[in-house]
Amino acid sequence: MRYLLRKLVFYVAALWAALTLNFLIPRLMPGNPVDLMLSKLATKGPVTPTTRAAIQALLGTDTNGSLWSQYGKYLHQLVSGNLGTSIAYFPAPVSQVIGQTLPWTVGLIGLATAISFAFGILLGRAAGWRRGSWIDNLIPVTTMLQSVPYFWLALLLLFLLGSTWPIFPLNGGYDVYSVTPGWNLPFVQSVAYHGALPALTIVVSSVGGWMLGMRNMMVSTLSEDFVLTAEAKGLTPRRIRSRYVARNAVLPSISGFAISLGFVVAGSIVTEAVFSYPGIGSALLLAVSNNDYALMQGVFLIITLAVLGANLLVDLLYGVIDPRTRARS
Amino acid sequence: METTTQGTTQGSAQSSPQGSTEAAAPSATAERRPVTRKRRLFPPMTLKLGVGLSIAGLIVLFGLIGPLVVGDPSTVRDIGLTGPGHGFLLGTTQTGQDIFAQLAYATRGSLIIGVVVGAITLLLSSFFGLVGAFVGGWVDEAFSLLTNIMLVIPGLPLVIVISSYVPNKSIWLVAAVLAITSWAGSARVLRGFTLSVRSRDYVLAARIGGEKRWRILLVEILPNLIPLLASQVVFAVIFAILGEAGLSFLGLGASGSFTWGTMLYFAQNGLSLRLGAWWWFAPPGLLIALFGAALSLINFSIDEIINPKLRSQTRAERNRWGMSREQRQAAAEVTV
Numbered sequence: 001m002r003y004l005l006r007k008l009v010f011y012v013a014a015l016w017a018a019l020t021l022n023f024l025i026p027r028l029m030p031g032n033p034v035d036l037m038l039s040k041l042a043t044k045g046p047v048t049p050t051t052r053a054a055i056q057a058l059l060g061t062d063t064n065g066s067l068w069s070q071y072g073k074y075l076h077q078l079v080s081g082n083l084g085t086s087i088a089y090f091p092a093p094v095s096q097v098i099g100q101t102l103p104w105t106v107g108l109i110g111l112a113t114a115i116s117f118a119f120g121i122l123l124g125r126a127a128g129w130r131r132g133s134w135i136d137n138l139i140p141v142t143t144m145l146q147s148v149p150y151f152w153l154a155l156l157l158l159f160l161l162g163s164t165w166p167i168f169p170l171n172g173g174y175d176v177y178s179v180t181p182g183w184n185l186p187f188v189q190s191v192a193y194h195g196a197l198p199a200l201t202i203v204v205s206s207v208g209g210w211m212l213g214m215r216n217m218m219v220s221t222l223s224e225d226f227v228l229t230a231e232a233k234g235l236t237p238r239r240i241r242s243r244y245v246a247r248n249a250v251l252p253s254i255s256g257f258a259i260s261l262g263f264v265v266a267g268s269i270v271t272e273a274v275f276s277y278p279g280i281g282s283a284l285l286l287a288v289s290n291n292d293y294a295l296m297q298g299v300f301l302i303i304t305l306a307v308l309g310a311n312l313l314v315d316l317l318y319g320v321i322d323p324r325t326r327a328r329s
Numbered sequence: 330m331e332t333t334t335q336g337t338t339q340g341s342a343q344s345s346p347q348g349s350t351e352a353a354a355p356s357a358t359a360e361r362r363p364v365t366r367k368r369r370l371f372p373p374m375t376l377k378l379g380v381g382l383s384i385a386g387l388i389v390l391f392g393l394i395g396p397l398v399v400g401d402p403s404t405v406r407d408i409g410l411t412g413p414g415h416g417f418l419l420g421t422t423q424t425g426q427d428i429f430a431q432l433a434y435a436t437r438g439s440l441i442i443g444v445v446v447g448a449i450t451l452l453l454s455s456f457f458g459l460v461g462a463f464v465g466g467w468v469d470e471a472f473s474l475l476t477n478i479m480l481v482i483p484g485l486p487l488v489i490v491i492s493s494y495v496p497n498k499s500i501w502l503v504a505a506v507l508a509i510t511s512w513a514g515s516a517r518v519l520r521g522f523t524l525s526v527r528s529r530d531y532v533l534a535a536r537i538g539g540e541k542r543w544r545i546l547l548v549e550i551l552p553n554l555i556p557l558l559a560s561q562v563v564f565a566v567i568f569a570i571l572g573e574a575g576l577s578f579l580g581l582g583a584s585g586s587f588t589w590g591t592m593l594y595f596a597q598n599g600l601s602l603r604l605g606a607w608w609w610f611a612p613p614g615l616l617i618a619l620f621g622a623a624l625s626l627i628n629f630s631i632d633e634i635i636n637p638k639l640r641s642q643t644r645a646e647r648n649r650w651g652m653s654r655e656q657r658q659a660a661a662e663v664t665v
Contacts, residue, residue, distance in 0.1 A: 010474065014482070018482055140377070140622075143622060144618060144622040144625075146621075147567060147620075149617050151578050151593070156614070158602060164605075216632075265483050269489070269575075273578075273579060285489075289580075291493075299486070304483060304486075307482075308481055
């Protein structure tokens with residue numbers, strides 16, 4: 001119970017930090033969003049003070065209250081689910097834009113990461129079990145793939161499999177012209193077809209990390225005394241591998257899985273940009289290029305919340321998988 | 330000082346494979362020992378380390394010397410999109426700029442980012458990781474709470490949001506923002522390791538001996554962390570170069586700078602993909618990948634110092650641990 005309580009306190013603190021960061025960044029940064037927008041408008045024609053007032057009202061920066069009262073108002077708006085109005089998708093509210101784009105990202109990134117994790121763990125298990133075999137020598141190759149930037153690999157795959165040999169579509173989440181979104185077979189097929197290349201990019205560039213981590217933990221666990229005991233008892237190598245070694249070696253990878261989610265989301269933003277995938281990363285970039293600060297903050301908040309939530313889930317699960325963590329705290 | 334503390338931490342773990350030889354033929358190991366002790370300061374020169382060091386060294390040299398040799402990377406010519414050869418080593422961009430010259434300047438820009446972020450990350454992570462774990466109490470609680478919060482807040486979205494508020498960014502600002510969002514991971518690793526070193530007997534002995542706290546931290550504990558610090562810095566450099574490349578690729582990097590990321594940004598916007606100009610978008614990414622892979626190879630070698638269990642144990646190497654024919658004869662004579 002104490003373990004759970006500690007975890008919850010930490011996540012509440014992290015959530016508060018994220019919310020406050022989201023509130024403070026626009027107010028501490030040297031660039032004022034209103035000035036930024038006005039300077040863009042001024043290149044096209046004269047700007048009247050009423051325009052300024054209108055933009056201030058739109059961005060919600062027209063209140064001259066103290067920082068504390070603004071903070072209170074901001075928190076109140078968040079609790080009531082009001083994230084403001086998007087400029088890029090005017091007049092849609094930010095929450096609606098996020099609601100439309102989030103399923104795409106969660107579907108693509110979630111699936112691709114799960115596949116990559118499973119592959120990496122299996123490969124790493126094999127490499128650690130038979131050290132010095134051909135599969136172990138694969139490690140430097142996968143590390144090389146891991147240091148390849150996500151977006152460059154995406155560009156390369158797009159060039160090879162999209163342009164040179166047109167096997168996969170060049171961009172988008174589904175075929176806009178021939179299928180209607182909804183739970184019908186053509187749409188699902190189209191989504192899978194369009195998602196294959198982005199997913200492949202993510203899997204190829206992230207599988208090496210899982211593999212290396214698992215391999216190293218396998219090697220470390222193999223030299224533990226309990227493995228020697230298991231061998232001495234005459235258990236089958238298969239049983240030792242999966243029940244004794246792999247089961248213990250996979251634990252750090254699982255907690256690493258939670259931490260890596262933040263990086264995965266970050267990488268996916270750029271991947272989505274390359275494939276023009278209609279996910280939340282594209283929404284963030286559109287917000288950045290249109291100076292849509294409400295949408296930008298909303299997207300940052302949602303990404304942070306998603307990563308925090310996933311971390312919490314893994315943390316709670318970890319307590320079940322590895323009883324030692326509960327005992328220690 | 331360094332060598333001895335280094336020796337005590339690694340010695341126990343490292344001597345295990347040699348244990349059998351040591352017991353059977355003390356004379357042979359006595360001759361060999363000075364060699365191994367000297368080697369422990371630096372990673373043993375393996376193939377991995379050699380390849381990693383030489384690739385990284387070549388790229389660094391290219392970044393240092395390249396910009397002095399090549400011409401102006403921004404000169405516009407009327408020979409857009411010519412392939413490699415034709416007077417230009419790597420061809421030209423859409424507006425006829427020399428890609429090889431751009432690559433040289435970009436290498437320098439990206440390396441500067443990597444070095445600056447690596448240095449700031451080292452400072453921040455060793456402060457929050459080392460000092461927190463060493464002092465203990467509420468300082469440790471507060472530091473590790475801060476570290477964990479920074480760890481779960483996704484970095485790149487934060488960097489994107491921050492950099493979109495600042496229209497004209499210098500390369501230093503980008504480096505600082507990247508460093509602020511990336512120190513937490515290595516601080517956590519350092520904290521864990523410091524906690525284990527702190528409770529060792531020799532630290533207790535130093536404390537009883539009346540050494541000052543800062544001296545215990547800097548002279549007794551820090552040298553044990555050097556391999557770990559080195560590998561964290563290498564990671565930070567890779568992370569920074571990749572992060573900056575992603576940021577620049579989205580058009581949010583430092584203004585007026587040449588990095589691998591900005592090259593890719595211009596290549597993407599110049600439709601090099603559709604026009605099939607592979608010589609434009611392939612080299613910067615390839616250099617990032619090569620440099621990252623080289624640093625990873627170096628990191629493998631450092632990891633093998635930190636954790637001797639990870640050393641590659643191929644069958645050939647395991648056979649080498651066995652006794653030579655003379656040793657076996659000597660052992661037989663002793664036992665009989």
